[in-house]
Amino acid sequence: MDMLLSSPTFVFIQVLNSISLGMNLFIIAAGLSLIFGVLRVINFAHGVFYMFGAYIMYTVAQDLELGFVTGVIAAAAGLAVIAIVVERGLFQWLYGKEHLMQLLLTFAIVLIMGDLAKIIWGTDQLSVSYPDGMSGALNLGITFYPTYRLMLAVIGPVIFIGLFLLIERTRWGRLTRAATQDMEMLSALGINVPVIYVTIFLIGAALAGVGGALAAPINSPTPGMDATIIVECFVIVIIGGLGSLWGTFVGALIYGFVFNFGSVIVPNWQDVFAFLLLMVVLLIRPWGLFGKPEREGH
């Protein structure tokens, strides 16, 4: 606390900490939000997708030594394959059914994939090295800051802009948005809605995989890592508005700042502030800062 008041450099570092944490979380939460936005599925398995991304990174980059970038690509590809299997094999039968059924299904996937991870990778806490040239810190003039964290802070916005352009500025994006409005009408117009659905699910899962792969050097791949991340992601998307890309981006930043400055100001209460904010949002604006109220009869 004293350091916050006395040292501008310290404040600056905390700002960077907040942004890099927020951006790492954004990559993962964006997938969750995207899947909900179009498919209307609250995907509890998103955390376990993230965990698989981290584990795949371990196998590719650490174990097989094929390089960091290959690890990220493999994580995205691996999760894309899993997504196709899960969406075509399971989810497609549940669209339009009760939310409870979908929740139970995603929860079953969490348990099955959690056990699978243990069978494949064991139960040890693993560790992934930083990519070459990124294990140090960069001189920013007023202070040094870890290079890898800075990279995360840049990748987040790049993904945000990419997703934004895809959904807001392409024909395919317009179809996707139309699918959220009226899927039957879209079908009647001769659009292949199932392809839209599986693609969205695939992009969402791949984002979780990439997020996990990128988190692996700072976040040891270990059983149970899915449980922590899914809570953080839900806090972010609920604050920002489930289904809203802007909301997820802003929500992730808010979470980063609240978590970091909360940890500094009241060290023993680091989680409380984010959850307090969540409660306030739920009470005053349950659809989130950037979300839209759910219409009846959707």
Add this chain to the structure above:
Amino acid sequence: MGSILRTTVVAAALVAAGASVVQAEIRIGVLYPIAGTGAVYGTPAMHGHNMGVDEVNAAGGILGQKVVTFARDTKLKPAAAAAAAKELITKEDVQILIGGLSSAVGLAISEVARQEGIVYIATIPKTIQMTTKKLHKYVFRTASHTDFEGDAIGQLVKKLGKKSVCDIQLDYAYGHDLAAGIEKGLAKHAPDAKKVIDLRSKLGATDYNAQITQILGSGCDVVTSGLWGSHFVNFAQQAGPFGLFDKVTYISGGEIASHEIAGKMGKDYPKNVISNTYELWYDHSFPGHKKFQADLAKRSGKKETAMWPVLAYIGVKFVAAAAEKAGSMDADKLSAALEGMSIDTPVGKRTIDPKTHQADAGQFWGPMVKKDGVDYRVMSPVTFFPAKLD
């Protein structure tokens, strides 16, 4: 009529036979986290437990009866552990409980043991409360505890001549108790050392940047800690680029010197770390360790074995020794037998204090250094800190 009577007699005989079959075995309830985050420890602990049970059975069992294990997953949650302990006692008729991992879980099992009047041997939980404030007739601990750890850390701070201390702990029973243990250790051994900052992270925390930058901003020359397992891996990976390990010595409890951490982190394991472990696969200071390690290696299929098995193994050996001494599995007799009992283990002799029910579980402490031709850090020199607070 006669046939009905005969059937009844036969049925009664069968029931009696069934009951006697049930009683012809020693039923041990064992509680470790087998799934989720805690599986990192629970799985190797089960290896050690099963190895202990197999050895006991190969030597003729306990009181001439075969030992059978009933294992339950604590899920690292006190409520789940308490429910599982109750279920083991009421449904499986276990005669003793062993295990526990995480201080909160240990305290929860201990409470069930007290209510149900059954002996519980805590093999891993380290909170001091278990053998002080929350001590009762049926709870025994064969693990170390937070005051021993804190005392060793105090001695090391003194030895290195460090003057300002940053303490970072996990925000639950173990972290709080270790912080208190370190305070006592510092007051006793290094009264000149000043605590500069106290930091707490939640159990399961993954982001430590806020804490790392506070440590660096506070200018301390030593960090004391108890971040264990993946908490330490995450902290170290995140603190490395900030140059934290160039600036401070990191003295930690939580057994991060164990090979399961050092081996998995490999070249990423930071420098300037001094920590503890109950056992090192490459250190044969005590007689019997070589054979124990070789057997364990065969069982786990790895030359470089983990540290957790020895704790579970010691728990089983205490049960066997106590039952033989008591001549029964009766809880009161077992409790009496365990008080003051000594056994030889692969990591030295262990004696249970009759008053506190705490075993003198010493630990190995030392700096983690690089060694030629080995791609992970090893402890060298290895120093055994006996569990004594005088």
